[in-house]
Amino acid sequence: MTGESILKKIVKGAEAILNRGTASANSSEHVEILHHGTGATPIEREKQHLKGIVPPAVETIDLQMQRCLFRLDALKENPLEQYTYLDRIRNDNPNLFYHLVMNNLKVVGEVTLVFQLHVANDFAPFHKATVSVIYTPTVGLACQEFSHVYTPGTVPGLFLSLADQANLDSVISNWPGQDPDICVMTDGSRILGLGDLGVNGMGIPMGKLSLYVAAGGFNPKKTLPITLDLGTNNSKNIDDPFYLGSKQPRADDKTFHSFIDAVMVALTKRWPSLLVQFEDFSSEHAFETLDRLRDKYFMFNDDIQGTGAVILSGFINALNLSGVPLKDHRILFVGAGSAGVGVASQLMEHFKRAGGLSHEDAKNLFWLLDSKGVVTSDRSDASRYPQHKTLFLREDMEGKQISSLVEAIDVVKPTALIGLSAVGGAFTEEVLRKMSENNAKPIVFPLSNPLTNAECTFADAVKYTNGSVLFASGTAFPAQNHPVTGQLLEPGQGNNMYIFPALGFGAALAKASKVTDNMVYDCSVSLSKQLNEEESALGFLYPRIDRIRDISAHLARDVILTALTDGVAREPQVLSMYGVRAGVPLSAEEAGDAAKSEALLHWVQGKMFIPHY
Numbered sequence: 001m002t003g004e005s006i007l008k009k010i011v012k013g014a015e016a017i018l019n020r021g022t023a024s025a026n027s028s029e030h031v032e033i034l035h036h037g038t039g040a041t042p043i044e045r046e047k048q049h050l051k052g053i054v055p056p057a058v059e060t061i062d063l064q065m066q067r068c069l070f071r072l073d074a075l076k077e078n079p080l081e082q083y084t085y086l087d088r089i090r091n092d093n094p095n096l097f098y099h100l101v102m103n104n105l106k107v108v109g110e111v112t113l114v115f116q117l118h119v120a121n122d123f124a125p126f127h128k129a130t131v132s133v134i135y136t137p138t139v140g141l142a143c144q145e146f147s148h149v150y151t152p153g154t155v156p157g158l159f160l161s162l163a164d165q166a167n168l169d170s171v172i173s174n175w176p177g178q179d180p181d182i183c184v185m186t187d188g189s190r191i192l193g194l195g196d197l198g199v200n201g202m203g204i205p206m207g208k209l210s211l212y213v214a215a216g217g218f219n220p221k222k223t224l225p226i227t228l229d230l231g232t233n234n235s236k237n238i239d240d241p242f243y244l245g246s247k248q249p250r251a252d253d254k255t256f257h258s259f260i261d262a263v264m265v266a267l268t269k270r271w272p273s274l275l276v277q278f279e280d281f282s283s284e285h286a287f288e289t290l291d292r293l294r295d296k297y298f299m300f301n302d303d304i305q306g307t308g309a310v311i312l313s314g315f316i317n318a319l320n321l322s323g324v325p326l327k328d329h330r331i332l333f334v335g336a337g338s339a340g341v342g343v344a345s346q347l348m349e350h351f352k353r354a355g356g357l358s359h360e361d362a363k364n365l366f367w368l369l370d371s372k373g374v375v376t377s378d379r380s381d382a383s384r385y386p387q388h389k390t391l392f393l394r395e396d397m398e399g400k401q402i403s404s405l406v407e408a409i410d411v412v413k414p415t416a417l418i419g420l421s422a423v424g425g426a427f428t429e430e431v432l433r434k435m436s437e438n439n440a441k442p443i444v445f446p447l448s449n450p451l452t453n454a455e456c457t458f459a460d461a462v463k464y465t466n467g468s469v470l471f472a473s474g475t476a477f478p479a480q481n482h483p484v485t486g487q488l489l490e491p492g493q494g495n496n497m498y499i500f501p502a503l504g505f506g507a508a509l510a511k512a513s514k515v516t517d518n519m520v521y522d523c524s525v526s527l528s529k530q531l532n533e534e535e536s537a538l539g540f541l542y543p544r545i546d547r548i549r550d551i552s553a554h555l556a557r558d559v560i561l562t563a564l565t566d567g568v569a570r571e572p573q574v575l576s577m578y579g580v581r582a583g584v585p586l587s588a589e590e591a592g593d594a595a596k597s598e599a600l601l602h603w604v605q606g607k608m609f610i611p612h613y
């Protein structure tokens, strides 16, 4: 948007604000309007006895947003301050927070009105992307500092402690918010690539839920962040006088599972249709809980399923650009945890469904490298592999064990290198050069978060592959110029934030009885088709993040359609649109009805939260 059009919008908004209707004087509205601050109309101020309480100026939400941006810019050398500043706004004035976030997810090549007036044009777009503050990379820092920056009296979410296992009903009933539709739950045991942060991990459910609202369309009042306190094995937490969780070693596996079961029973007793997203659990627990609970509860695991779906989507586009037929790809994963195996499984599913490969043929295109080497059937620790690793055992290495990444590249000659190891810088100059020597267009995805854990930067990937790389990273990197042509290259962000808001929104709107594999897979394929003409021409793997709302609406619609064809949708309005009964699968042919699908899209869009006063 140009400075002139922003100005017009502000003037129009100021007229609207002066004309806005009266408000009744009930106490919750009083608080809400008080929180609009200078956005309260003169009439509202009169009726709600706010005169003198808010400053005299009457401002539009756009002007308030500009002030916030100005403040964020002033704080750009201190990301944690930016984060806490935004967090205060999120608490006090959610409408302003989401207006700000949604309008500044990513702004490229644009200078807003206030910046034109006050700031030189060197304001880097990277700093203006609110998503980088409320999500990765800054959320990682915010988690590490959670116990230090916590303001007593604020309610970041619900803390459920092992010590309260017998009283979970009563603890859950203390939640002061509205009945939630969506909850993100972590036990803080593997926060991004930062390890066990204990209850400091609360920043992750908060950040993910902000995206459920901004990108997906959930009502912020109906979101619930949960952090489970099962102890911590991080000595920094134990030694920290300010640590906000229990200073005990993590519970054993049996206690962990019994607590998770008790939590799920209590949550669904109180809120039967609540969708629970499991997030950042240590890998074995992530797989075990998903396997055990997925058919019993309305839940999914974001690190396994959301990440699998988002990376498959970018990979489908990279496959097309690579010029290498699907069956000739060789994919080397660096990292074989919840994310690595989740992504490998989703890619393999696609190779079977879209490429027509048998299970064995598809599996043979994958090599997984963990901290001890390539995962083979005859490695010395093979009998102790956790179950998830055994899905991708190499059985053809004839006793040869490979422990280094460089050696693995020499032996495997991968067309694609996927980093989910949390080892920052693992894709060295030598690694990247080898990928470039072996492939005309190497696929290199350093997906670990936050920024410091990324396996390589975009700058290095471009430099050491001479600009030929097909790239996506978990945390956004700034654009680079092609070393030969000088063309501006914009990197893709392969982060599950493109999937979970829409998968969750679609599943919740459908009132699905469960999240099926087909819903996850179709959400992924749908995302791969969302590139517009310009993005396709530029060779993007993912659409621009500032289009996320529109994209999420399409993805959510497709998730609902799959819930219908899987026979798990229960929302009466959705069922009646297609004339089916709950539990009766819709045929693929009926699901393909273009007019109905358009009507469903409009229905989804109409359900999306829009911040306003």
Ligand SMILES: NC(=O)C1=CN([C@@H]2O[C@H](COP(=O)(O)OP(=O)(O)OC[C@H]3O[C@@H](n4cnc5c(N)ncnc54)[C@H](O)[C@@H]3O)[C@@H](O)[C@H]2O)C=CC1
Pocket: 190, 191, 192, 193, 194, 282, 283, 302, 303, 307, 310, 334, 335, 336, 337, 338, 339, 340, 369, 370, 371, 372, 420, 421, 422, 423, 426, 447, 448, 449, 450, 453, 473, 474, 475, 494, 495, 496, 497
């Ligand atoms: N881009 C995205 O959307 C997502 C990114 N992630 C990131 O993926 C990373 C891993 O997550 P999880 O799989 O849950 O963690 P994890 O700790 O279970 O897995 C890490 C894996 O890396 C391996 N590893 C460690 N050092 C290694 C080395 N030097 N060489 C080769 N392998 C090595 C480990 O053996 C393990 O298999 C984290 O940084 C996380 O932030 C996770 C989910 C989504």
Ligand SMILES: CC(=O)C(=O)O
Pocket: 191, 192, 193, 280, 302, 303, 448, 449, 474, 495, 496, 497
């Ligand atoms: C993005 C995400 O879910 C992770 O890094 O764990």
Ligand SMILES: [Mg+2]
Pocket: 192, 279, 280, 302, 303
């Ligand atoms: Mg995660």
